[in-house]
Amino acid sequence: MSDLKNKKQILLTGIRASGDIHLGNYLGAIRPAIARQNDFESYFFVADLHGLTTTPPAEELKKNVQSITAAWLAAGLDTKKTILWRQSDVPEVLELCHILTCLTTMGLLERAHSYKDALAKSKTVKAGLFLYPVLMAADILLYESDLVPVGKDQAQHLEMTRDMATFFNETYKPFFKLPKALILDDVATVPGTDGRKMSKSYGNGIDLFAEENVLKKQIMGIKTDSKGLADSKVADEVVIYQLFKLIASESEAAEMKRKLEAGNYGYGDAKKELLNKILDSYGAMRKDFTRLISNPGDLEAELRRGGEKARQKASKIIKQVKEIVGLAS
Ligand code: ADP
Ligand code: TRP
Numbered sequence: 115m116s117d118l119k120n121k122k123q124i125l126l127t128g129i130r131a132s133g134d135i136h137l138g139n140y141l142g143a144i145r146p147a148i149a150r151q152n153d154f155e156s157y158f159f160v161a162d163l164h165g166l167t168t169t170p171p172a173e174e175l176k177k178n179v180q181s182i183t184a185a186w187l188a189a190g191l192d193t194k195k196t197i198l199w200r201q202s203d204v205p206e207v208l209e210l211c212h213i214l215t216c217l218t219t220m221g222l223l224e225r226a227h228s229y230k231d232a233l234a235k236s237k238t239v240k241a242g243l244f245l246y247p248v249l250m251a252a253d254i255l256l257y258e259s260d261l262v263p264v265g266k267d268q269a270q271h272l273e274m275t276r277d278m279a280t281f282f283n284e285t286y287k288p289f290f291k292l293p294k295a296l297i298l299d300d301v302a303t304v305p306g307t308d309g310r311k312m313s314k315s316y317g318n319g320i321d322l323f324a325e326e327n328v329l330k331k332q333i334m335g336i337k338t339d340s341k342g343l344a345d346s347k348v349a350d351e352v353v354i355y356q357l358f359k360l361i362a363s364e365s366e367a368a369e370m371k372r373k374l375e376a377g378n379y380g381y382g383d384a385k386k387e388l389l390n391k392i393l394d395s396y397g398a399m400r401k402d403f404t405r406l407i408s409n410p411g412d413l414e415a416e417l418r419r420g421g422e423k424a425r426q427k428a429s430k431i432i433k434q435v436k437e438i439v440g441l442a443s
Contacts, residue, residue: 123260125154131165131178135185136319138304138312142265156196167242183413188403203421206428211252217281251275259293266302307336323403333389343380354384
């Protein structure tokens with residue numbers, strides 16, 4: 115009885131291997147996940163199969179996997195207590211993806227924002243992108259996840275995951291639990307340097323682990339209005355301040371707000387403060403990242419170790435799922 119009571123809930127999240135980690139990824143998904151790693155049975159992965167949906171050159175995809183792995187570790191992921199793996203090392207996820215595909219209506223997938231956005235940009239959308247939410251649901255359900263830390267842009271994918279779990283449970287028998295998204299209000303949508311949502315695909319990121327000169331260029335490139343040095347600014351509308359507030363202490367943020375509103379404090383001054391705050395707060399993490407990324411053999415070893423553990427869990431679940439749907443296992 116006490117065993118059941120003490121059983122930890124399952125926390126899971128993945129980061130698509132599609133480029134370098136930016137502040138939005140870190141604040142929206144990685145930091146909330148790591149902050150809870152000890153309170154849950156935790157599963158964190160590098161979503162290389164999702165990265166494949168844009169068919170980057172093979173070398174680029176591999177490099178992205180390394181950099182996301184190094185980012186997870188530099189951010190404090192403890193592989194003694196959690197499982198870190200590369201999505202494609204557990205092929206069972208593709209079996210579950212197919213089973214869920216058979217239960218999912220075209221209509222549900224056609225409503226996905228990710229698909230609609232892709233359709234708006236180009237008439238020829240690849241089926242891999244169309245099925246993106248099904249693979250994501252398979253990731254989540256295969257590990258019996260309870261809580262999934264993500265940014266707000268993934269909220270719809272989590273709702274779709276719950277829909278797919280429900281289709282399965284109603285078609286066959288109650289089996290999957292319905293996972294919940296963990297979306298923190300203040301970092302639900304971290305703004306990018308142009309004021310839109312920070313995203314790898316908009317090229318408006320502040321790349322947390324980039325070299326200092328790159329980081330500086332990105333921060334100095336944050337869009338501002340034409341107010342001059344002497345003018346009073348509306349702090350809440352200033353992207354530099356919106357970002358600073360997410361990293362600095364309450365009193366530091368209040369001080370920047372006061373200075374912006376008082377005037378005689380320019381956007382350039384605020385940008386310098388933001389850069390220094392990032393270098394200050396994340397200096398140790400950035401150093402760790404540099405060390406980790408220069409040892410790809412160690413990163414690979416971590417992923418393999420984690421992959422074996424993840425696979426043990428996944429194979430247990432897929433065996434039961436195949437039994438339920440009538441496939442040999
Ligand atoms: P991107 O949009 O840059 O390609 P991903 O899709 O790889 O980012 O996102 C990885 C994780 O980071 C997801 O949980 C996503 O919700 C979160 N995330 C991405 N951008 C932001 C943002 N601007 N604010 C908050 N969370 C974000
Ligand atoms: N779709 C997520 C993104 O684009 C990445 C991802 C894949 C994910 N599988 C997941 C996130 C499972 C949480 C849980 O950011």
